[in-house]
Amino acid sequence: MDMTITKMLAGALDQATPALEIKGIHKNFENFSALRDIDLTVRQGEMLCFLGPSGCGKTTLLRIIAGLETQTSGSIVQSGRDISWLPASERDYGIVFQSYALFPNLTIAENVAYGLVNGRMRKAEIQARVAELLAMAGLPTAGGKYPSQLSGGQQQRVALARALATNPGLLLLDEPLSALDATVRVRLRAEIRRLQKQVGITTIMVTHDQEEALSMSDRIVVMNHGVIEQVGTPMEIYERPASPFVANFVGKVNVLRGQALGGKRFRVGQLEIECEASEGSFRLGEDVSLYLRPEDRVAEHLEAGTPYRLGVLVNKVEFLGGLCIAEVSAEALGGQSLGLHFSLNQMHDLGICEGRRIDIALRASRIRVFSTGRDPA
Amino acid sequence: MTTATLPARGRAAPRQRWSRDEWIARAMMLGAMALLLTFLIAPLFSILVNAVLDKEGHFVGLAHFSAYFQTPSLLRAAFNSVWVALAVVLVSVPTAFVCAYALTRTSLPGPFKATVRLIALIPLLAPSLLSAISFVQWFGNQGVLKFLLGDFSIYGAPGIILAEVYNTFPHALMILVTALSLADGRLYEAAAALRTPPWRQFLTITLPSSKYGLISACTVVFTYVVSDFGAPKVIGGNFNVLSVDVYKQVVGQLNFSMGAVVGMLLLVPSIVSFSIDYTVRRKIKAQLTARSVPFTPKPRRVADALLALFCVGVCCMLLATIGMALYTSVIKLWPYNLTFTLDHYRFALFESDMADAYTNSLKVAFVTAVLGSVIVFLGAYVIEKTRNLGWMRNAMHLMAVLSMAVPGLVLGLGYVMFFNHPANPLNFLYNTMAILVISMVIHYYTSSHLTAVTALQQIDNEFEAVSASLKVPFFKTFLRVTVPVCLPAILEIGRYFFVVSMASLSAAIFLYTPETILASVAIMHLDQAGDVGPAAALASLIVVTSVVVSVLYSLATRVLLARTQAWRHLRRG
Numbered sequence: 001m002d003m004t005i006t007k008m009l010a011g012a013l014d015q016a017t018p019a020l021e022i023k024g025i026h027k028n029f030e031n032f033s034a035l036r037d038i039d040l041t042v043r044q045g046e047m048l049c050f051l052g053p054s055g056c057g058k059t060t061l062l063r064i065i066a067g068l069e070t071q072t073s074g075s076i077v078q079s080g081r082d083i084s085w086l087p088a089s090e091r092d093y094g095i096v097f098q099s100y101a102l103f104p105n106l107t108i109a110e111n112v113a114y115g116l117v118n119g120r121m122r123k124a125e126i127q128a129r130v131a132e133l134l135a136m137a138g139l140p141t142a143g144g145k146y147p148s149q150l151s152g153g154q155q156q157r158v159a160l161a162r163a164l165a166t167n168p169g170l171l172l173l174d175e176p177l178s179a180l181d182a183t184v185r186v187r188l189r190a191e192i193r194r195l196q197k198q199v200g201i202t203t204i205m206v207t208h209d210q211e212e213a214l215s216m217s218d219r220i221v222v223m224n225h226g227v228i229e230q231v232g233t234p235m236e237i238y239e240r241p242a243s244p245f246v247a248n249f250v251g252k253v254n255v256l257r258g259q260a261l262g263g264k265r266f267r268v269g270q271l272e273i274e275c276e277a278s279e280g281s282f283r284l285g286e287d288v289s290l291y292l293r294p295e296d297r298v299a300e301h302l303e304a305g306t307p308y309r310l311g312v313l314v315n316k317v318e319f320l321g322g323l324c325i326a327e328v329s330a331e332a333l334g335g336q337s338l339g340l341h342f343s344l345n346q347m348h349d350l351g352i353c354e355g356r357r358i359d360i361a362l363r364a365s366r367i368r369v370f371s372t373g374r375d376p377a
Numbered sequence: 378m379t380t381a382t383l384p385a386r387g388r389a390a391p392r393q394r395w396s397r398d399e400w401i402a403r404a405m406m407l408g409a410m411a412l413l414l415t416f417l418i419a420p421l422f423s424i425l426v427n428a429v430l431d432k433e434g435h436f437v438g439l440a441h442f443s444a445y446f447q448t449p450s451l452l453r454a455a456f457n458s459v460w461v462a463l464a465v466v467l468v469s470v471p472t473a474f475v476c477a478y479a480l481t482r483t484s485l486p487g488p489f490k491a492t493v494r495l496i497a498l499i500p501l502l503a504p505s506l507l508s509a510i511s512f513v514q515w516f517g518n519q520g521v522l523k524f525l526l527g528d529f530s531i532y533g534a535p536g537i538i539l540a541e542v543y544n545t546f547p548h549a550l551m552i553l554v555t556a557l558s559l560a561d562g563r564l565y566e567a568a569a570a571l572r573t574p575p576w577r578q579f580l581t582i583t584l585p586s587s588k589y590g591l592i593s594a595c596t597v598v599f600t601y602v603v604s605d606f607g608a609p610k611v612i613g614g615n616f617n618v619l620s621v622d623v624y625k626q627v628v629g630q631l632n633f634s635m636g637a638v639v640g641m642l643l644l645v646p647s648i649v650s651f652s653i654d655y656t657v658r659r660k661i662k663a664q665l666t667a668r669s670v671p672f673t674p675k676p677r678r679v680a681d682a683l684l685a686l687f688c689v690g691v692c693c694m695l696l697a698t699i700g701m702a703l704y705t706s707v708i709k710l711w712p713y714n715l716t717f718t719l720d721h722y723r724f725a726l727f728e729s730d731m732a733d734a735y736t737n738s739l740k741v742a743f744v745t746a747v748l749g750s751v752i753v754f755l756g757a758y759v760i761e762k763t764r765n766l767g768w769m770r771n772a773m774h775l776m777a778v779l780s781m782a783v784p785g786l787v788l789g790l791g792y793v794m795f796f797n798h799p800a801n802p803l804n805f806l807y808n809t810m811a812i813l814v815i816s817m818v819i820h821y822y823t824s825s826h827l828t829a830v831t832a833l834q835q836i837d838n839e840f841e842a843v844s845a846s847l848k849v850p851f852f853k854t855f856l857r858v859t860v861p862v863c864l865p866a867i868l869e870i871g872r873y874f875f876v877v878s879m880a881s882l883s884a885a886i887f888l889y890t891p892e893t894i895l896a897s898v899a900i901m902h903l904d905q906a907g908d909v910g911p912a913a914a915l916a917s918l919i920v921v922t923s924v925v926v927s928v929l930y931s932l933a934t935r936v937l938l939a940r941t942q943a944w945r946h947l948r949r950g
Contacts, residue, residue: 068764068842070393087396088845095846101839103858105944115847146944166847 017080019044019170019202020065025074027060027226034060035226038074042204047196049213050206052223053249058206059174061223065204066172067091079169093170094163098179100155102147108134108158109143115166133161136195153184160192164199171196173205177212189216210250214238222246240277244370247291254338256290257372266290266369269334273308273362278369287372294325294341296363299350308362312338317347317354326352328360393765398851402763406773409756413776415803416819420791421644421783427637427794441638451635454617455642461534461618462602462646465541470594472542473549474587476691479684481557482583484676489685494554496692499699501547502923504880504897505607507916508543510904511701512536513612514913519712532614540608543698545601546691549594556590557583560672575677589657596650596657603646604784606883607897611904619643620786624886627790637794640787651782699920706914721910722918725903729911733892734899735918738879741810741895745817746875749825752818754867757829758859762841762851781823785883788820793887808890816888817878825870832866833859861941868934875930876923 020042027035035057042048050058063069065076067088075084083091102111109130116126134140137157139150147155156176163171176192177185193216196203207213213220214234222229222237222245230242241247244255258268260282266273268290275290282288302309312328315337324347329337340360342352352358395403431437445451476497480490500508515522516531516539529535560583568578606620613621619639627636706722708715726735760766760773780788796807806812836859844854860867882897889898896915903912 066842066846067393068845070765073391085391085393087394087399088842089396089398089848089850090394091846093846095843097837097839097843099837099839101837101843103840103854103862104836105858105861105941114844115849117849146947148944149947162843163846168846 018042019079021077023075025064026072027064028072033226038228040221040228042202045200045202046218047203047216049217049220050204050223051210051213051220052208054208056223057226058223062172062174062204062206066093066095092168093172094166094168095172096159096163096176098175100159102155102159104147107143108145111158112162112165114162129165133165137161152180153188156180156188160195171201171203173203175206222249241368244289247368252294254292254294256292256333256336258288258290260284260286260288269332269336271308271332273364275367275369276365277367280371282371288369289372291368292362293366294339296366297340298361298363299346302359302361306361308364309359311357311359314352314354314356314358317352402759402851405755406759406763406766406769409759410773416815417776417780420788420795423795424637424640424791427633428641431634441634445635445638450617451622454619454622457617458603458619461537462599464538465545465602466595466598469542469545469598470549470591472691473546473553473594476688477550477553477557479688480554482674483681483684484674485681485685493688493692496695497550498547499695500544502876502880503916503920504882504900505544505605506611506882506897506900506904507702508540508698509536509608509611510909510913510916511698512539514701514705514711532612533616536612537609540612541602541605543695544608545598548597548601552594552597553590556587560586562670562672565672589660592657593654596654600647600650604643604786606786606886610901623786623790627887633794636790640790643784643787647782647784655778702913703917705910706917721914725911725915731894731899731902734894734896735915737893738896741813741817742875742878744814745878746871748814749818749874750867750871753822753825753870754829757826757833758855761830761833777826778823780819785820785881788816789884789887792816810893813885813888813893813895816884817881820884821874821877825873828866828870832863836862864941865938872927872930875926879919879923
């Protein structure tokens with residue numbers, strides 16, 4: 001066979017081989033199971049986030065991938081190589097911890113060079129590599145300083161440079177931003193994402209912050225109680241949550257009680273709603289919960305024929321700056337109340353204030369329906 | 378848990394392969410465990426065995442125990458030990474509490490507090506015999522203040538109580554200072570805002586918050602007194618206590634079985650108070666939250682003056698005790714010839730048949746300091762920083778803290794029974810300097826271990842994970858990062874080992890030979906032979922040595938730390 005074709009094939013195969021294939025991972029601690037039946041495929045070069053509340057098992061899963069924790073059963077294959085039972089030091093990854101774990105008694109340059117010294121590189125080469133990494137991290141002159149002389153955000157970037165120094169095939173980030181101030185956090189979000197794209201390294205990040213996950217990742221894995229609730233792009237997760245838990249955990253959501261009328265039709269109060277986005281099948285008359293995001297309402301240019309139009313009473317207004325939340329209740333919905341988002345301008349234009357009655361229309365196409373038994377506690 | 382969540386059985390569940398690093402770490406762990414098993418657990422076990430065997434080695438069950446409990450004189454010793462220890466607790470702990478309160482909760486000047494603290498710690502540097510010798514000089518048959526006692530004799534319980542109050546005072550003080558300095562200023566501000574009078578603040582905030590410290594101090598003092606051997610031997614006269622009984626049974630009557638029985642009994646109060654202390658100390662740690670605001674004392678004229686006066690009084694008594702020993706060592710013969718002389722030092726160091734004692738002590742203390750800090754730190758490191766050790770971790774930690782609960786006398790007795798056994802392959806250790814060093818390392822293992830653990834817990838837990846991900850062997854990270862970062866703690870452990878093994882008597886009393894005799898043992902023999910001057914000289918030498926070494930050590934470490942710990946004092950810039 002022609003050499004170039006072989007190479008091209010190998011390249012194509014390389015692209016097709018997932019960066020990580022996780023199959024049937026279970027983790028039992030003494031008397032509870034931290035992870036159950038985790039199946040996941042991580043694509044080459046993507047940024048994947050494990051998102052979930054504390055105790056959902058996301059960090060345990062990351063530590064199992066790193067070999068710092070051992071799964072009870074299940075397998076992990078990294079780029080075609082079975083690493084399930086390999087010790088941490090024989091796997092191929094770089095890791096950044098929440099605490100950064102920078103060596104306090106070594107300079108920044110020594111920290112970044114820590115893994116290079118081992119690799120039989122010549123001194124000049126190491127120096128050049130360290131300089132390159134520090135420049136990439138935006139800290140070209142920090143080499144001679146000690147970690148305690150840097151701010152939290154700077155230490156963060158040094159930890160990242162150290163993790164990337166040996167050109168690992170996988171980057172693991174364990175809550176990398178949670179120890180930082182809110183403003184620094186937002187800036188570093190963009191910076192980590194830029195670095196990740198620049199290097200093109202497959203990255204898994206653990207976070208409990210939905211904004212972080214939504215803004216940084218190619219795909220999000222939402223976890224709860226040791227199982228994966230949903231895997232998808234940030235948009236999919238937000239717009240089409242697969243479970244009540246996901247709908248509640250990512251973004252704000254209103255829950256309306258209703259009954260199934262067959263097909264995609266449901267009754268809420270006196271209102272009959274056709275929900276195109278509902279996926280499950282429900283028994284006739286079954287109690288269901290309709291999940292509606294606060295922004296999924298129409299308030300302007302309403303006409304007599306606008307579907308699902310209803311009059312509501314504004315009970316309370318919470319002012320949050322550019323965005324406000326109006327808590328309204330509607331007789332048409334059997335008196336159930338909703339929190340709706342309005343921009344400050346809309347608040348003025350539509351004259352929304354406590355005690356006022358206004359007209360809105362629900363965006364029924366966005367409503368997700370789940371049977372009431374599945375509501376999270 | 379339902380069976381559905383369990384992995385498929387049938388084949389053995391796979392396990393993570395161990396890397397070379399993990400093999401090394403586990404080998405180190407096994408080494409440390411073997412050390413503690415051989416030199417702590419096995420000797421204790423052989424005491425137990427000896428307690429149920431007769432002289433020919435036949436099993437006799439609890440016969441020795443029942444014989445013990447039917448001998449009124451022996452039983453009285455146990456009773457004496459307990460009530461004397463309680464008496465010491467009742468004097469030592471309240472005194473230490475008042476001083477600790479003055480040191481932590483008053484606005485007395487800093488230098489004053491530092492001086493009081495320094496003087497209060499002096500008893501730690503001396504063997505427990507020193508105070509007893511000193512009190513004999515003050516109140517004994519020829520004592521300066523004998524007239525104060527009238528017909529009352531210092532020999533026996535009163536002397537033991539006095540000497541032990543002196544010996545235990547710094548222990549109680551250190552614990553109570555720690556407990557009282559953990560004050561949350563916000564509580565006092567809230568109380569003041571509610572117009573709570575100071576006495577009620579003391580009763581409702583200060584006392585309850587130092588409760589655990591008080592319990593801990595009481596148990597530590599109690600255990601110290603029950604297991605101390607030096608003071609009752611010198612000043613106890615005919616007043617029998619458990620610790621002296623062990624010595625008498627074993628060294629005097631060669632009755633190993635009965636010695637073992639008394640040794641077991643000696644373990645009981647130690648283990649009980651150790652368990653109390655251990656649970657209580659954990660609570661002290663948990664008491665203060667990160668949000669607490671440090672308490673800043675406000676000046677209170679009368680109270681501060683009274684407290685200062687109290688501290689001065691206590692310091693005077695402490696100084697009078699050590700001072701009398703120093704004085705005795707440089708005068709010809711108390712109370713007849715008070716001319717200055719260095720004869721006692723010459724005799725103790727060159728002329729007596731125990732002239733090697735001082736240099737032996739120096740050697741043992743030095744080797745213990747070096748070997749002890751290496752072993753303890755390595756042991757603590759593998760416990761703290763190796764993953765997935767499971768039961769090994771708990772077993773090792775338990776053994777490491779258990780050593781504190783074993784009185785030195787009992788440990789020494791165990792060594793006699795275990796290593797002197799002809800069938801023991803380690804028999805060659807017996808009668809060597811090495812066994813003295815090992816007994817010191819084991820006897821003082823716990824405090825050093827806890828110091829090392831605290832230091833290790835303060836550094837980031839993920840250093841090992843990071844180096845594994847960077848393919849750097851863990852021992853390289855250990856040498857390049859962990860040791861330099863923990864250097865202050867390691868040096869402190871070394872100093873501690875030196876000072877305590879210089880003064881230690883109780884374990885060595887069973888283990889020395891004429892060639893390996895230690896200074897503390899020699900002091901005891903000199904005193905028994907009536908050579909009080911040389912005994913005092915040797916005791917003073919130990920104190921002076923420890924002081925000089927501590928001072929030199931802190932100078933040397935200051936230089937060393939300045940060179941290696943520069944990163945600690947840098948500011949963001």
